[in-house]
Amino acid sequence: MSFDRGKEPADHGSSGDPPPPSPSRYESQKRRDWNTFGQYLRNQRPPVHISHCNSNHVLEFLRYLDQFGKTKVHLQGCIFYGQPEPPAPCTCPLRQAWGSLDALIGRLRAAYEENGGSPESNPFASSTIRVYLREVKDCQAKARGIPYKKKKKKTTSMGGEDSSSTVHFS
Known part of the structure; x- marks a missing residue:
């Protein structure tokens, strides 16, 4: 008689149903973000029900989140303003990065x-x-000296090939 070591038996229980799939990373994050926003609204004085929530509440939430940010955003008076990699530390505040806020809003919009x-x-x-x-x-972008340029869409010529091999920026 032989045993397969390290292998799980096919039947995990008497129900025969496979365990439900775990949610994706995106779905888990969306649920956490939704719960965090709901908690934020409940902590307002007076508490705000989600049905009474408006864009001003969302803006206040985004500004509240800045205190937990990790992105250095130089102020206009800072000697490092506009430098992507400053040579020394400064007292400018840490903020939420734009990309993080954009992704957060996308998840909350869906939720x-x-x-x-x-x-x-x-x-x-x-x-x-x-x-x-x-x-x-x-x-x-200005504070960190990083230009964000909008990419133009590539156009195709009559032969079906790209009319240009370079990506154009405006």
């Missing part, structure tokens, strides 16, 4: 609708939030 909110009333999808994120992006 809002998955939790019964209508797309028309989604405070995470408002123009106010888009403008705020654009301003954060521009401010951080």
Whole structure:
């Protein structure tokens, strides 16, 4: 009689049902973000119910999160303003990186609708939030000396080949 060491038996229990798949990293993060935002609203004085949440609450939440940021954002008066790799430390504040905020808003926007909110009333999808994120992006790019340029889409010629082998920036 031989035994297969290190192998699990095919049947893990009497139910015969496979265990439910664990949520993806994205789904787990989206749930954590949604719960964090809900907790933030409950901690407001007076507490705010999600159905009464608007873009101002979202903006306040994003500003609140800055205190936990890890990205150095130089102020205009700083001698390192505009330098991507300053040679010495400074007293400028740490903030949430634009990319992190953008991803967070994307997850919260999806979670809002998955939790019964209508797309028309989604405070995470408002123009106010888009403008705020654009301003954060521009401010951080200038402060760190990193230009964010919008890439133009490649065009194709009649022969189906790219008309240019380089990517153009505006």
